Amino acid sequence: MSNITNFIKENKDRYLTELKHFLSFPSISTNPENKKDVLECAEYIKSHLEKIGLQNVAIYPTDGHPVVYADWLNAGKDKPTILVYGHYDVQPVDPIELWTSPPFEAEVRGENIYARGSADDKGQVMIHMKALEAHLAKNGSLPVNIKLIVEGEEEIGSVHLGDFISGHKDLLKCDVVVISDTSMYDKDVPAIGYALRGLCYMQLEVTGPNRDLHSGQYGGAVDNPINALAHIIAKLKDDKGKILIDGFYDDVVPLDKEEKEGFAKLPFSDKKYAKGLDVEELFGEEGYTTLERTWARPTLDCNGIWGGFMGEGAKTVLPSKAFAKISMRLVPNQDPDKIEKLFSAFVRKITPKTVKVKISGLHHGKGAMTPIDTKWMKAASKAMAQGFGKEPVFIREGGSIPIVLTFKEMLDADTVLLGFGLPDENAHSPDEHLNLNNFQNGILTSAIFYDELAKA
Ligand code: BES
Ligand code: ZN
Numbered sequence: 001m002s003n004i005t006n007f008i009k010e011n012k013d014r015y016l017t018e019l020k021h022f023l024s025f026p027s028i029s030t031n032p033e034n035k036k037d038v039l040e041c042a043e044y045i046k047s048h049l050e051k052i053g054l055q056n057v058a059i060y061p062t063d064g065h066p067v068v069y070a071d072w073l074n075a076g077k078d079k080p081t082i083l084v085y086g087h088y089d090v091q092p093v094d095p096i097e098l099w100t101s102p103p104f105e106a107e108v109r110g111e112n113i114y115a116r117g118s119a120d121d122k123g124q125v126m127i128h129m130k131a132l133e134a135h136l137a138k139n140g141s142l143p144v145n146i147k148l149i150v151e152g153e154e155e156i157g158s159v160h161l162g163d164f165i166s167g168h169k170d171l172l173k174c175d176v177v178v179i180s181d182t183s184m185y186d187k188d189v190p191a192i193g194y195a196l197r198g199l200c201y202m203q204l205e206v207t208g209p210n211r212d213l214h215s216g217q218y219g220g221a222v223d224n225p226i227n228a229l230a231h232i233i234a235k236l237k238d239d240k241g242k243i244l245i246d247g248f249y250d251d252v253v254p255l256d257k258e259e260k261e262g263f264a265k266l267p268f269s270d271k272k273y274a275k276g277l278d279v280e281e282l283f284g285e286e287g288y289t290t291l292e293r294t295w296a297r298p299t300l301d302c303n304g305i306w307g308g309f310m311g312e313g314a315k316t317v318l319p320s321k322a323f324a325k326i327s328m329r330l331v332p333n334q335d336p337d338k339i340e341k342l343f344s345a346f347v348r349k350i351t352p353k354t355v356k357v358k359i360s361g362l363h364h365g366k367g368a369m370t371p372i373d374t375k376w377m378k379a380a381s382k383a384m385a386q387g388f389g390k391e392p393v394f395i396r397e398g399g400s401i402p403i404v405l406t407f408k409e410m411l412d413a414d415t416v417l418l419g420f421g422l423p424d425e426n427a428h429s430p431d432e433h434l435n436l437n438n439f440q441n442g443i444l445t446s447a448i449f450y451d452e453l454a455k456a
Pocket of ligand 2: 087120121154181
């Protein structure tokens with residue numbers, strides 16, 4: 001291993017140049033105008049994987065953005081096969097004016113590299129590519145059989161990846177899945193994730209009168225769809241953070257005593273957390289701690305709301321339409337399809353007769369949970385301890401990677417979440433960044449992890 005450790009140290013500057021190149025593609029999966037950039041990014045990964053010595057490298061088209069696949073299967077039948085998954089698509093960059101440097105021109109400031117996708121997830125995909133490269137460059141081989149897929153639609157709900165997996169079950173057959181698309185617990189606290197939340201994402205369109213009206217002529221006589229929508233949203237949750245949709249909590253499994261105690265043992269300060277966000281006080285479901293609220297309880301949030309006159313100055317108008325995007329984070333046992341039905345029925349029930357409501361589901365993903373006491377988790381834990389010089393903690397995550405459950409259902413494979421980001425690295429927000437020490441340690445950890453998996 002020492003030859004690999006040295007190789008990783010010696011190649012630090014080159015890694016940075018390569019990471020900057022990877023980060024320069026504006027691979028925003030949700031923007032139709034970036035379709036070409038997304039494809040070019042996939043082609044970049046393909047050529048990079050070929051260069052580092054992976055085999056059967058191919059771009060598989062889907063009905064959306066393509067999947068890049070590669071493997072190296074010469075470790076032998078007695079060695080496990082690891083499926084490494086990541087995504088090369090990124091979130092939109094708006095509000096662009098809040099970026100200190102352009103989002104697709106990566107810049108190093110202090111210990112961090114700033115660019116869209118640096119933490120989520122290109123930096124972490126690069127970590128695995130460099131760990132594989134180190135083994136292949138120094139030993140001419142890998143300690144385990146590796147399959148790698150990097151998709152281009154994670155940020156829009158992995159819309160076509162399920163079909164790709166179900167159509168390529170043999171190609172993707174594996175013993176365990178490894179994903180680096182989550183975070184460490186804190187700056188000096190490496191972590192291994194064992195649960196993710198699911199998601200049910202809805203859109204509401206509320207229509208009042210058949211056209212915009214003069215608010216002087218009609219105001220007072222006709223309901224305003226924006227006001228009606230505000231009332232609907234306000235009725236979805238009480239002021240103690242409890243969601244009021246009938247049946248919403250039916251499938252929520254309460255945290256058991258052991259897990260609750262585990263959460264409570266982790267260092268956490270509400271005060272510090274609030275201060276970092278410039279809020280006077282935190283808000284969440286009554287009776288739960290912040291970690292419980294973000295990891296193990298479902299939520300409902302309005303992600304966007306619009307309608308009426310949004311230009312500068314004033315326009316006296318009673319608008320015809322109002323819109324809102326509402327998402328619910330779900331815990332592993334909740335079914336997004338069922339939640340969509342409950343949400344729709346409840347919204348219909350509380351919508352006044354004065355307006356019409358159109359309810360659409362945008363995308364869904366199931367939560368996931370993996371057992372901690374497996375040999376894969378033990379190998380991950382050993383690798384983290386060596387790579388970071390500190391024992392990792394086992395954590396849940398509040399975010400979603402819907403494909404994790406698909407891997408379980410279609411390939412019968414559990415996932416190890418080996419996250420190298422930090423919770424405050426501004427994923428999905430301006431000035432997204434990745435700590436470069438964690439990037440280097442991540443490469444080392446991943447390289448060690450492959451060795452540990454071979455021994456497992
Ligand atoms: N990397 C995140 C998932 C994540 C974030 C896990 C934070 C744990 C902590 C991923 O790229 C992501 O943002 N996923 C989306 C999924 C959605 C679009 C279906 C999410 O969680 O919003
Ligand atoms: Zn991600």
